[in-house]
Amino acid sequence: MNASxxxxxxxxxxxxxxxxxxxxxxxxxxxxxxxxxxxxxxKKPQVTRRAGPAAADGVGGGGGGSSDQExxxxxxxxxxxxxxxxxxxxxxxxxxxxxxxxxxxxSVSFYSEKTDQRLIYTPFSENTSSVGRRLLNSVLxxxxxxxxxxxMTILLVVLYKYRCYRFIQGWLxxxxxxxxxxxxxxxxxxxxxxxxxxxxxxxxGVIIWNFGAVGMICIHWKGPLQLQQAxxxxxxxxxxxxxIKYLPEWSAWVILGAISVYDLVAVLSPKGPLRMLVETxxxxxxxxxxxxxxxxxxxxxxxMASPMDAQRSGQETDEEADQRSQGAEPExxxxxxxxxxxxxxxxxxxxGLGDFIFYSVLVGKAAATGGDWNTTLACxxxxxxxxxxxxxxxxxxxxxxxxxxxxxxxxxxxxxxxDFLVQPFMDNLAxxxxxx
Amino acid sequence: xxxxxxxxxxxxxxxxxxYLDVKRSALGLLLWTAVLTTWITIFQHFRAEWGEVGxxxxxxxxxxxx
Numbered sequence: 001m002n003a004s005x006x007x008x009x010x011x012x013x014x015x016x017x018x019x020x021x022x023x024x025x026x027x028x029x030x031x032x033x034x035x036x037x038x039x040x041x042x043k044k045p046q047v048t049r050r051a052g053p054a055a056a057d058g059v060g061g062g063g064g065g066s067s068d069q070e071x072x073x074x075x076x077x078x079x080x081x082x083x084x085x086x087x088x089x090x091x092x093x094x095x096x097x098x099x100x101x102x103x104x105x106x107s108v109s110f111y112s113e114k115t116d117q118r119l120i121y122t123p124f125s126e127n128t129s130s131v132g133r134r135l136l137n138s139v140l141x142x143x144x145x146x147x148x149x150x151x152m153t154i155l156l157v158v159l160y161k162y163r164c165y166r167f168i169q170g171w172l173x174x175x176x177x178x179x180x181x182x183x184x185x186x187x188x189x190x191x192x193x194x195x196x197x198x199x200x201x202x203x204x205g206v207i208i209w210n211f212g213a214v215g216m217i218c219i220h221w222k223g224p225l226q227l228q229q230a231x232x233x234x235x236x237x238x239x240x241x242x243x244i245k246y247l248p249e250w251s252a253w254v255i256l257g258a259i260s261v262y263d264l265v266a267v268l269s270p271k272g273p274l275r276m277l278v279e280t281x282x283x284x285x286x287x288x289x290x291x292x293x294x295x296x297x298x299x300x301x302x303x304m305a306s307p308m309d310a311q312r313s314g315q316e317t318d319e320e321a322d323q324r325s326q327g328a329e330p331e332x333x334x335x336x337x338x339x340x341x342x343x344x345x346x347x348x349x350x351x352g353l354g355d356f357i358f359y360s361v362l363v364g365k366a367a368a369t370g371g372d373w374n375t376t377l378a379c380x381x382x383x384x385x386x387x388x389x390x391x392x393x394x395x396x397x398x399x400x401x402x403x404x405x406x407x408x409x410x411x412x413x414x415x416x417x418x419d420f421l422v423q424p425f426m427d428n429l430a431x432x433x434x435x436x
Numbered sequence: 437x438x439x440x441x442x443x444x445x446x447x448x449x450x451x452x453x454x455y456l457d458v459k460r461s462a463l464g465l466l467l468w469t470a471v472l473t474t475w476i477t478i479f480q481h482f483r484a485e486w487g488e489v490g491x492x493x494x495x496x497x498x499x500x501x502x
Contacts, residue, residue: 192496200479200493206472 083395086349087388089296093233094351094359094387098380100237101244101360102367110190111245112368119246121145126248138250142258145251149259150273153266157273161280169220172291176219176235180212183238219291232294236353240360244368252365256358256408263402278400294356297348349391355403359383362411366419374426378418382410 105111116127121144124137159168185208192199215235218228247255266272281288366379386407394401429436442450483490484502491497 189496196498196500197496198480198483198498199495200476200483201495202493203472203476203479204495206468 083391086296087391090349090351090387090391091384093229093294093296094356094384095380097233097237097240097356097360098363098383100233101240101364102376104187104191104237104241105244105364105367108190108194110194111241111364113245115245117246118248121148122247122251124251126250134250138248138254141248141251142254145255146258146262149262153273157277157280160277168289172289173216173220176216176291177212179235179238180215180231181208183242184208184211184234187238187241225297228290229294229296232353233356236294236356237360240357240364243357243361244364247361249365249369252361253412256362257412259358260402260405260408263404267400267402274402275400288350293350293352295348295350349394351403355407358404359387359407359411362408362415366415372419372423374423375415375418378414378422379411382414383407386410 116125118125122141123144124140126134126137128134128137156168185204188204188208214223214227215231217223218231219235243252263274266274267278268275277288362383363376363379367376384407386409387403389406390401390403428434479490479493483494486493
């Protein structure tokens, strides 16, 4: 199968957003001295830059000067507490995605079969006679793939900067259509073939139609948060499976390494496209497209009935908080005060879908090629440790960080060392019945 | 529109409207379950006997003797 452009686009834009942790998280532990210029310093850790203007005359006035010592200690504690909570909130979806991918790889042989078909982005074959030639081909494949990604990322950022929102939305809709309908159709077909079931077209049509339509609505419009999260996990898993199947072996590993480096560069360097994307979104006080980011908390408060999860956005003028604190309040004012019982609000942490995809590709490849649970488990643990460290750094630096490099680095190290060192060791121990 | 801001009667009427939608949705679910179950049973039972039509309708055809 030669994947069409839209398939690659979807991959690319997810990669494009790979590292963006929403900088709003910096609201975690504000020191009054470090709050960004356009927000009002506040004691409440949940007040973000975006909500800053909304809180302008509220607590801000009172809390502004109170960067006390005890507030700092309190904030530290709250930071840790929320930091730990957010780590768990991200562990679960990442784990789920990897579990789906590994389960599919182990049961549906289609995705781990050797095939000579490749994506058009990796044209060089790995069926060559010599090791050197194979290595060269995989490096060339990587170069092509990474350049495509870079071009797409820059294109996305340029479009965003010049406010071509319609175009971007159309692009995203097209790519999620492809993922939700076509790839899940293929996936379903393979699962049925594996279990040797007879299924008729009408039934399949009904299933795919429902799955796809609900998915489109959930991702691009409104829907229950958990359903949206589930769909994002599923499409990341589908995309990862496509990569696992169609990327040649060595190219996959080199690509994983190269994309982590690109991620690092794109997010941290001042002119990096991803950094510019995040900063532009921040300047304009807009959320980054929901189709590209997994968010562990709600984004919109309009029409949402759960005040606990509501994000106070600067554009939101209705504040239930105000309602709670002041009783009946008919008129709408842009500035609100944040009452004391706001501490339950949780903005959550955001992780780009590209991160999910590449973590799953790593673990899936380990499961497909090693064929062995030690390696798979080792990679899984490595990625989670990397994610933990990344979130720790996020809490320290309070800005958008690349989520790929640390995890992928650990994952690669663990994969190769387990595959070449630990596995033969364990096999030998078992063969000689030698228990340590 | 903020949920807490609405006066109680409006909240009640909203609730009623949504509940109606929920009831219709439940009805639709029942209907579709019935239709699909019937169709799937018929298909699985008679697929082999229908010969060519059965194959034409099939998305995946299992291997082996039916």
